[in-house]
Amino acid sequence: MTNVITYVTDEFLEDFKVNFKTDYLPLYKTNNTVEITKLFSNPGNVHESSTVFDYVPLKLEIVDGEAAKENIRTLWSSLKHISISEAESEKMWVALANTYYIDYHLNQLNLISSQDKDRSIESRTIFNQGHKRSLMINNLSLLWYSLLHCRCGTSK
Secondary structure, three states, X not given: XXXXXXXXXXXXXXXXXXXHHHHHHHHHHOOOHHHHHHHHHOOOOEEEEEEEEEOOOOOOOOOOHHHHHHHHHHHHHHXXXXXXXXXXXXXXXXXXXXXXXXXXXXXXXXXOOOOXXXXXXXXXXXXXXXXXXXXXXXXXXXXXXXXXXXXXXXXX
């Protein structure tokens, strides 16, 4: 299914990050897809780019290495045409995780078993660990970059 890549606006991203713990974290802790969907379907918060991609849902997993590998391949296949510059965009990953891939994102957040679950939810939803580190923590960008680095490290 062909769709358009979305980005969050600068203004919304700033508010989302500043107020995440108080205003938005509870939505993720309770899996409130209705309110998250409202936020990320508001044209004042999200805008469409001119870049299309073939959306394929990711597998929801418990702890399954094969599902993780399949999700890496699926996301890469859908987004392999984006540039490195686009792939470094927090605005894109935040929008994609909270629109097309919201079920996968919430599934991954529910699998977190760390003592500091709130902090982990925040780190996987917004970039708050330094840009490059955040790309490796975000639920979606981690999948995309995993295959990129694997492909770059092998002869073609």
